[in-house]
Amino acid sequence: MIRFDAVSKNYPNGTTAVDELSLELAEGGITVLVGPSGCGKTTTLRMINRMVEPTAGTVSLRGRDIREVNAPELRRGIGYVIQHAGLFPHRTVLDNIATVPMLLGWNKKKARTRAAELLELVGLPAEMAKRYPNQLSGGQQQRVGVARALCADPPVLLMDEPFSAVDPIVRAELQAEFIRLQKELHKTIVFVTHDIDEAIKLGDNIAVFRTGGKLAQFDTPERLLAHPADDFVADFVGQDRGIRRLSFVNAAELPLRDGPVLPATAPVAQARAADEPWVLVVDEGRRPLGWASVAELADGGTLADASLTPLGHTFSLVGDSARAALDSALLSPARLAVGVDAEGAVVGVADACELSAGTTAVQAAAGEQASTEAESASSESRATVGKTSADTPGGGDR
Amino acid sequence: MNDDEPLIRWQWIADHTAELADYTGIHLRLGLLPVLFGLIISVPLGILCHRWRWLYPPVLTVSNIMYSVPSLALFMIFVRYTGLTEQTVMIPLTLYTLSVLVPNVVDGLASVPEPVRLAATAMGFGAVRRVIQVELPIAVPVVIAGVRVAAVSSISLVAVGQLIGQGGLGYYITRGLQLDFPTPILTAIVLIMLLALATDALLVLAQRLLTPWSRNKVTSA
Numbered sequence: 001m002i003r004f005d006a007v008s009k010n011y012p013n014g015t016t017a018v019d020e021l022s023l024e025l026a027e028g029g030i031t032v033l034v035g036p037s038g039c040g041k042t043t044t045l046r047m048i049n050r051m052v053e054p055t056a057g058t059v060s061l062r063g064r065d066i067r068e069v070n071a072p073e074l075r076r077g078i079g080y081v082i083q084h085a086g087l088f089p090h091r092t093v094l095d096n097i098a099t100v101p102m103l104l105g106w107n108k109k110k111a112r113t114r115a116a117e118l119l120e121l122v123g124l125p126a127e128m129a130k131r132y133p134n135q136l137s138g139g140q141q142q143r144v145g146v147a148r149a150l151c152a153d154p155p156v157l158l159m160d161e162p163f164s165a166v167d168p169i170v171r172a173e174l175q176a177e178f179i180r181l182q183k184e185l186h187k188t189i190v191f192v193t194h195d196i197d198e199a200i201k202l203g204d205n206i207a208v209f210r211t212g213g214k215l216a217q218f219d220t221p222e223r224l225l226a227h228p229a230d231d232f233v234a235d236f237v238g239q240d241r242g243i244r245r246l247s248f249v250n251a252a253e254l255p256l257r258d259g260p261v262l263p264a265t266a267p268v269a270q271a272r273a274a275d276e277p278w279v280l281v282v283d284e285g286r287r288p289l290g291w292a293s294v295a296e297l298a299d300g301g302t303l304a305d306a307s308l309t310p311l312g313h314t315f316s317l318v319g320d321s322a323r324a325a326l327d328s329a330l331l332s333p334a335r336l337a338v339g340v341d342a343e344g345a346v347v348g349v350a351d352a353c354e355l356s357a358g359t360t361a362v363q364a365a366a367g368e369q370a371s372t373e374a375e376s377a378s379s380e381s382r383a384t385v386g387k388t389s390a391d392t393p394g395g396g397d398r
Numbered sequence: 399m400n401d402d403e404p405l406i407r408w409q410w411i412a413d414h415t416a417e418l419a420d421y422t423g424i425h426l427r428l429g430l431l432p433v434l435f436g437l438i439i440s441v442p443l444g445i446l447c448h449r450w451r452w453l454y455p456p457v458l459t460v461s462n463i464m465y466s467v468p469s470l471a472l473f474m475i476f477v478r479y480t481g482l483t484e485q486t487v488m489i490p491l492t493l494y495t496l497s498v499l500v501p502n503v504v505d506g507l508a509s510v511p512e513p514v515r516l517a518a519t520a521m522g523f524g525a526v527r528r529v530i531q532v533e534l535p536i537a538v539p540v541v542i543a544g545v546r547v548a549a550v551s552s553i554s555l556v557a558v559g560q561l562i563g564q565g566g567l568g569y570y571i572t573r574g575l576q577l578d579f580p581t582p583i584l585t586a587i588v589l590i591m592l593l594a595l596a597t598d599a600l601l602v603l604a605q606r607l608l609t610p611w612s613r614n615k616v617t618s619a
């Protein structure tokens with residue numbers, strides 16, 4: 001889809017911003033460019049829409065050298081979102097969104113109708129259409145920026161640190177929304193960030209750059225965490241990459257055991273008979289109510305009378321990752337993670353050791369599979385492997 | 399000055415309203431057309447100076463030097479070519495506006511936030527279209543600030559043109575001095591000030607109408 005062939009960019013002042021980059025980005029996926037400040041991410045991105053011209057090598061889009069296309073025309077077919085949305089202050093929100101259709105010569109009415117659809121798509125109320133950008137919050141402006149980039153339905157979307165200027169809560173919101181949008185739209189997206197967490201959360205594939213504009217590794221998020229190519233990448237992905245890898249293991253694949261689960265109607269004697277320090281009390285639908293400390297139970301009566309310690313949280317076998325499961329174990333007073341099904345009914349429990357062992361087994365199996373596929377397949381199909389599993393962090397890593 | 403002559407003879411004003419109106423119209427024309435011409439020159443010149451930065455210092459120097467030449471001297475120079483006509487007054491006044499308008503156009507264009515310029519390029523605006531549809535509209539508040547200064551100073555400078563017989567309301571100032579009669583002098587001064595104030599108020603209004611987006615700087619969630 002987008003292909004860099006031995007592309008370099010040297011600035012007249014002697015800076016090498018990008019050095020001999022060869023990279024092929026798969027159609028319909030999110031490729032994240034990540035790396036320390038000044039490593040050439042923005043330069044790489046801007047070489048795709050000719051805002052920066054390479055000094056050597058070729059960039060091609062769908063097999064065509066982009067230098068063959070007139071630059072403004074090329075850009076109208078490529079969405080672009082930047083950090084401080086860069087909205088036009090003199091145009092209303094609706095007209096901002098309608099920018100590219102208007103440039104493409106659509107009539108005004110059609111362009112605005114389309115823009116109104118986009119406003120809804122990015123989750124903004126229709127009455128914002130008539131506002132000016134300075135009447136929006138930063139997060140809202142960023143949404144308008146995304147809507148503007150998508151309005152003419154370009155197949156390719158370039159995003160340069162689009163969420164880094166907003167506070168963490170809004171950022172998480174925008175990221176979740178972005179994942180939802182992409183599931184619907186299947187754009188080919190190149191996304192620049194310097195935040196490795198964001199890269200892992202959003203990327204189907206990640207290109208890690210090192211200072212000097214050199215590509216250090218291009219891989220799926222799991223493989224990047226599991227097999228960093230060198231010390232630089234290992235360092236960059238951070239100390240807790242072991243924990244982060246858990247995001248890619250589906251909680252459904254973890255081994256659970258029955259554990260001490262009792263209904264609230266059970267007599268206290270039955271809890272004592274379980275010979276465990278804690279019992280999990282559930283309602284008639286097996287939905288967890290809380291943990292009861294057996295030592296503190298009054299003699300006689302049922303568990304309904306006991307004062308329960310809150311669960312911390314449970315994890316869902318549909319949608320959550322091993323990371324959520326482990327967190328659930330660590331927060332539980334009984335040190336047991338509680339797995340629930342789609343209805344919220346308890347399926348089983350596991351402690352941190354059991355979860356860790358289960359995760360390792362799953363990862364080992366997945367690793368074998370990935371390496372055999374990698375040997376036999378091109379980078380295109382490797383990107384596909386990344387895509388299926390990248391659904392996990394979005395859903396499970398809350 | 400005659401001792402029993404009052405500062406203002408209202409009867410004189412009443413007798414001369416039609417004539418005063420005519421001269422006010424001429425004064426406005428002599429004062430404001432140069433601002434319009436100045437704007438027509440400054441916008442493209444400012445765009446060029448913004449685009450090619452090396453052009454700006456020499457342009458600024460030349461327009462500042464022209465501004466420093468006394469108006470009387472400029473009138474005398476142009477009289478040789480355009481005679482004792484309105485053009486002879488308007489050409490120097492036009493040149494004077496440049497020293498205010500060109501920098502304001504350049505500053506206005508520079509006030510366009512870099513992300514906005516980048517976004518416009520990335521959306522696929524060509525260079526010319528970007529200037530016309532994005533950069534100039536955003537520069538409007540700064541440009542109008544310059545136009546206000548240029549218009550007020552141009553309106554007050556018109557009176558000097560009376561030295562070559564084309565001074566708008568300045569006519570009454572020379573007449574009053576010649577006749578030792580303060581009423582026309584004061585009337586002309588007050589009218590000139592009112593013209594300047596009214597023009598300024600209209601320009602403020604124009605800016606509010608042209609840039610609804612620069613108001614309401616409220617952020618609501």
Ligand SMILES: Nc1ncnc2c1ncn2[C@@H]1O[C@H](COP(=O)(O)OP(=O)(O)OP(=O)(O)O)[C@@H](O)[C@H]1O
Nearest residue numbers: 011013015017036037038039040041042043044194
């Ligand atoms: N116009 C320019 N002239 C000279 N050097 C430049 C120019 N633009 C960028 N550079 C240099 O090229 C290198 C790469 O810049 P680039 O903007 O691509 O980095 P980046 O990875 O996007 O960094 P950041 O995370 O800080 O945005 C930097 O060293 C930068 O200083």
Ligand SMILES: [Mg+2]
Nearest residue numbers: 041042043160
């Ligand atoms: Mg950058």
